[in-house]
Amino acid sequence: MKTWFITGTSSGLGRLLTEKLLNQGHRVAATLRKPEVLNDLKAKYGDKLWIAQLDVSNTQSVKDVVDKAFADLGQIDVVVNNAGYALFCAAEEASDDQIIQQINTNVIGSIQVTRAALPHLRAQGEGRILQVSSAGGQTTYPNFSYYHASKWAIEGFCETLAQEVSPFNIGITIVEPGAHKTDFGGSMVTAPVLDAYDKTPAGYVRRLVDSGTFPLTGDPDKTVQAMIDCINTTPAPLRMALGKDAYTDIRASLVSRLAELDAQKELALSSIV
Structure with a gap:
């Protein structure tokens, strides 16, 4: 059994991941802005669940809470960055x-x-970090420009980080769910x-979302279980696309970008000094 530190556990994938881990016998350090939301789980699982109030946009609070979690629980095997904000507009x-x-x-x-x-994971000589991104960290949809900006940015950070921390036996996995049947919308x-x-x-995408006809094909339970299972895979997979739409849309985006790059090969090479 492992100990997990998870941000954004009040609802959605974060809440489901917390519940599933506890049910499977793992220990969870759950953080969220309103700790009372997890009172039911605390009553059921007791010391298996460590809870702290955290707004991840408060950097000092982040440092204090992470340090306290490691101090109270000892080794933490998996850190999950799940807390998120989704701005939907042009x-x-x-x-x-x-x-x-x-x-x-x-x-x-x-x-x-x-x-x-990271200092705690290095000191203990191992660990995993799961960064919850989105299919929107590799592809784009109208009306999500700022959300995409955040996801593309964090994926670049994580891909670089994976190279930096691999010598310390720390694995990084970017989780890229498609549209799931959660309360995300x-x-x-x-x-x-x-x-x-x-x-x-x-406007077209806005109307799809407003009417409830935007397709939600991802199964949250299967996605969360895939996140749990990937911890047993060595080396850590750098990315996990989860959902039919995630696979289809990311692949189409990558193929299109590669075709554009190949079309510019002559131009690119012409700039060699």
Whole structure:
């Protein structure tokens, strides 16, 4: 059995992962902004569940909570960056504060949790970090520009980090779920709509989401179990695309980007000094 540290455990994949791990006998350090949300699990699992209040956009709080979790629990085997913020609007529609919150939560928050955990993981000589990204960390959809900006950014960070920490027996896995049947859609933050975008791809996607017809094909239970199972895979897989749409859309994006690059080969090589 292992000990997991998970951010954003109040709902969605974070809550489900916490429940499944506890049910399988693991120990969980769960962090969230409203700790009372997990009172039912604490009553059921007792000392198996360690809970702390945490807003990942508060860097000092991140350091304090991560340090306390390692001090209280000893070895932590797996750190899961799951806390997230989803801004759903056209790029022109968002407020400055919304943009900052998107980056502070999904990028800086994840980076600071990772930075706080790394000295402890190095000291114990092993560990895994799971970074919950999205299919939107490799492909894009209209109306999610700032969400994509955060996911593409954290994937670049994690891919680099994996090279830096592999000598310390620390594995990094970027988890890329597609659209899942969780409360993700209901938790998305929106902005005042500009009529100019009504008949654009942004307007089309907005109407799909608003009408409830945006396809949600991912099975949260299977995705969470895949996250648990990947810990037993060595070396750690750098990426895991989870869901039919994740595989299809990421593949299409990569194929398109490669075709564009190959078409520019002559131009690229012409710039050699």
